[in-house]
Amino acid sequence: MGARRGIDYIERLKNNPPETWIGKEKVTDPTTHPLIAPAVQSIARLYDSQWEPEKKPYMLSNSPDTGEWIGNSFLVPKSKEDLALRRLMHRDWAEETYGMMGRSTDFMSAMLTAWYVNSDFFGPYEENVRNYFEHVRENDLYLTHVLIDPQVDRSKPPSEQPDEFTYLGVVKETDEGIIVRGAKMLATAGPYADEMLVWPFHLRKPTEKDYKYAISFALPLNTPGVRLISREPFTRKSVYDHPLSSQFDELDGVVIFDDVLVPWERVFIYQDVERVNTIWKLNSNAMTGHQTAIRLQAKLQFLAGLVMKSTEMVNTNQFPHVQDMMGEITTYIELIRAAVIASEVTAQPNSAGIYMPNVTPLYAIRNSGNRWYPRVREIIQFAIAGGLMYQPADAGVFDSPIAGDIRKYYRGADVTAEEKIKLFKIAADIAVSDFGSRHELYERFYSGDPMFLRIQTQYTAYDKSESLALVDRLLASYELEKPVQEGVGK
Ligand SMILES: Cc1cc2nc3c(=O)[nH]c(=O)nc-3n(C[C@H](O)[C@H](O)[C@H](O)COP(=O)(O)OP(=O)(O)OC[C@H]3O[C@@H](n4cnc5c(N)ncnc54)[C@H](O)[C@@H]3O)c2cc1C
Numbered sequence: 001m002g003a004r005r006g007i008d009y010i011e012r013l014k015n016n017p018p019e020t021w022i023g024k025e026k027v028t029d030p031t032t033h034p035l036i037a038p039a040v041q042s043i044a045r046l047y048d049s050q051w052e053p054e055k056k057p058y059m060l061s062n063s064p065d066t067g068e069w070i071g072n073s074f075l076v077p078k079s080k081e082d083l084a085l086r087r088l089m090h091r092d093w094a095e096e097t098y099g100m101m102g103r104s105t106d107f108m109s110a111m112l113t114a115w116y117v118n119s120d121f122f123g124p125y126e127e128n129v130r131n132y133f134e135h136v137r138e139n140d141l142y143l144t145h146v147l148i149d150p151q152v153d154r155s156k157p158p159s160e161q162p163d164e165f166t167y168l169g170v171v172k173e174t175d176e177g178i179i180v181r182g183a184k185m186l187a188t189a190g191p192y193a194d195e196m197l198v199w200p201f202h203l204r205k206p207t208e209k210d211y212k213y214a215i216s217f218a219l220p221l222n223t224p225g226v227r228l229i230s231r232e233p234f235t236r237k238s239v240y241d242h243p244l245s246s247q248f249d250e251l252d253g254v255v256i257f258d259d260v261l262v263p264w265e266r267v268f269i270y271q272d273v274e275r276v277n278t279i280w281k282l283n284s285n286a287m288t289g290h291q292t293a294i295r296l297q298a299k300l301q302f303l304a305g306l307v308m309k310s311t312e313m314v315n316t317n318q319f320p321h322v323q324d325m326m327g328e329i330t331t332y333i334e335l336i337r338a339a340v341i342a343s344e345v346t347a348q349p350n351s352a353g354i355y356m357p358n359v360t361p362l363y364a365i366r367n368s369g370n371r372w373y374p375r376v377r378e379i380i381q382f383a384i385a386g387g388l389m390y391q392p393a394d395a396g397v398f399d400s401p402i403a404g405d406i407r408k409y410y411r412g413a414d415v416t417a418e419e420k421i422k423l424f425k426i427a428a429d430i431a432v433s434d435f436g437s438r439h440e441l442y443e444r445f446y447s448g449d450p451m452f453l454r455i456q457t458q459y460t461a462y463d464k465s466e467s468l469a470l471v472d473r474l475l476a477s478y479e480l481e482k483p484v485q486e487g488v489g490k
Helices: 004-016 037-049 080-096 105-117 118-138 206-214 275-279 284-313 320-347 359-388 395-399 403-409 416-431 435-445 450-458 465-476
Strands: 021-022 025-028 060-062 070-071 143-146 169-173 175-182 195-198 214-218 225-229 253-263 267-269
Touching: 004 037, 021 169, 037 080, 037 105, 070 105, 080 105, 080 284, 080 320, 105 118, 105 143, 105 195, 105 284, 118 267, 118 275, 118 395, 169 206, 195 465, 214 253, 284 359, 284 416, 320 359, 359 416, 359 450, 395 403, 395 416, 403 416, 416 435
Parallel strands: 021 225, 143 195
Antiparallel strands: 021 025, 060 070, 169 175, 175 253, 195 214, 214 267, 225 253
């Protein structure tokens, strides 16, 4: 099949719906469900956009196997130019949703591309990973991933949770595959994705009773026994009143595995503590970090524009501290832009001539973005202030007895009430809504606990040699008996 269009994605989802529960309601068709369909439509638009003639040169390339068009999110980069192509592709997918859909399909495709590039890591299951990547690429599938153990008792290992299979583990082996039971959080986009990739984010103990939790595999989301329990959707009906949450609410859900068969060909790591604990060796953070940095850049650019335009409408953009806050957002944007380019320019080929982005500058952005984003949301609140609450409940007011009040008191310095309310409702949707709060939580946590992430990547595993060498050089330049000043001026 190769690269899909929106209609292909929707048809497949309609025919293979994941078993999703919203409260006590079992969703039968996510493509028409009022709380899920808007996100489905947004994803469908992404699939369509990759075929737009002016974008096709960087969105698609030819499959090395079939020659058909495939998405460039699966492109194995063989040069720095390929990394630049990937950047253009990620940028377009991010801009298409204003950076609001963190788990657009290019995120997981980037991750799986890294798994494919480093598939020898999987030892006896290497072939399974390679075949799976090719299957996903050739069918342009939309993946989510579920890694986190359910938040039941964080003080205890998997084997000491209240039930042996609270955390996902192997119940038994059969000729066809393994039977797994337990739960995982959180499958962002799970209710409308095609498949999920599973492995444990938390380290596993090298003790026999914890082996069964050291697994990785992939499955279609509509596999029998798989259930998704969705959080409360934040989807709203009116695009005018809720321009973002009406279109881009990425649903998150807990995945329950109720004695699910994972066929052997879909098993990637099996009861192997050493491998699940060293999965970072796949360097998938280089590929996903490229995508997440580019997406964050698009999101911050959009939000910067939002603050610039809304403060201009009421002339608060003349005040120095408001300008300073807008300058803070653009500073973050430029740091991301520089880090992305640095990750490409300093990329080094591996022994097979494949260029993964240099992960070091991308880690710096990941470890900053999770702190910058809450600050940017705060800036929107400081800069627009009561304006975020000073909007009529819905667009119906323009056709009501109070329309005159609205036109008189809701206008801006030089713009009509219609223009101003339209813009300020976007700002309110990201700054003070439930949808906006979820975005703050997402940016803080989507790649793990921000504190542990920074400790691991910016301190424990960070190359400290340059910093220490500078200190050592100065230390070596003087001694207690011979102060630096001795002899000066003689
Ligand atoms: C909106 C959203 C979308 C997400 N999407 C996905 C997704 O698509 N796929 C996916 O797999 N995951 C997803 N996640 C999960 C995300 O990866 C986790 O939220 C993140 O790793 C933090 O884990 P946790 O939520 O279980 O928090 P916890 O690990 O329970 O942490 C809670 C608090 O306890 C502290 N803490 C926990 N353990 C320890 C410890 N051992 N020592 C000291 N302090 C500790 C933490 O520092 C934190 O302050 C998503 C999360 C959010 C919020």
